[in-house]
Amino acid sequence: MGQANVGKSVFFNRLAGARVAESNYPGTTVDYAKGRMLFEGRYVELIDVPGTFSLQPKDRAEEVAVKMLEEEKEALVICVIDASKVERGLYLTLEIIERGYPVIVALNMWDVAKGGNIKIEAKKLEQILGVPVVATVAIRGEGFKELVSRMGEAKPVDIEKVIENVKGSKAGTHR
Amino acid sequence: MERKLSEMKYEEEGVIKRIDPSLRQQITGMGIREGKEIKMMTKQPIKGPVVVTVDRSNTSIGLGLADKIVVEVAK
Numbered sequence: 001m002g003q004a005n006v007g008k009s010v011f012f013n014r015l016a017g018a019r020v021a022e023s024n025y026p027g028t029t030v031d032y033a034k035g036r037m038l039f040e041g042r043y044v045e046l047i048d049v050p051g052t053f054s055l056q057p058k059d060r061a062e063e064v065a066v067k068m069l070e071e072e073k074e075a076l077v078i079c080v081i082d083a084s085k086v087e088r089g090l091y092l093t094l095e096i097i098e099r100g101y102p103v104i105v106a107l108n109m110w111d112v113a114k115g116g117n118i119k120i121e122a123k124k125l126e127q128i129l130g131v132p133v134v135a136t137v138a139i140r141g142e143g144f145k146e147l148v149s150r151m152g153e154a155k156p157v158d159i160e161k162v163i164e165n166v167k168g169s170k171a172g173t174h175r
Numbered sequence: 176m177e178r179k180l181s182e183m184k185y186e187e188e189g190v191i192k193r194i195d196p197s198l199r200q201q202i203t204g205m206g207i208r209e210g211k212e213i214k215m216m217t218k219q220p221i222k223g224p225v226v227v228t229v230d231r232s233n234t235s236i237g238l239g240l241a242d243k244i245v246v247e248v249a250k
Contacts, residue, residue, distance in 0.1 A: 052204075053205050056204075085232045088206035
């Protein structure tokens, strides 16, 4: 899951070997798509959902995304974040963590963030959130090996714990 | 000087002072929250949305929402 135009469908296509429509415009995916991917020796179902800013849906496409999440109680959630707009993306990620889903975070468009001189301490973010954080460039497939190999580490985290960690680390990951 | 976001002029900058609680949930996910620096990029005519920059990314906000956000405008 993730906000609009962060590359969720590119992820989906890469991981499931499928071909759902991708474009460089927010809101390309308005319905969900299902596919399969090989994970730890067995096939698992992979779902591509429309982008949403938060879990309080504001339009039809966002409703689809939120409903999908709520229906799939056993889901492992890959939170795709635009690395050049981390704060925005973390909002949704935290909401999903709060609901008790096991999460892995993909800081996508890592190259764009780097080009814009944005430094993100992925390791530190990982410590604070308590879930795996992987840097990716989805259109080139960078970071996918790490992403798939670390999906097993995704686990539910108590949001109170995250809040504690934030307070504990005085130096934030952003200003 | 405090001014509503909807009344800010092109290229004016400021810091978000207050957001009406009724739309806080709706807008935090877009990276708009109190204490954030904000810059007016474009105002669309005929009561169209405003486009602002927060954290280097552009977001468009409906005029109705922009009416409920107060910004401390830098001189």
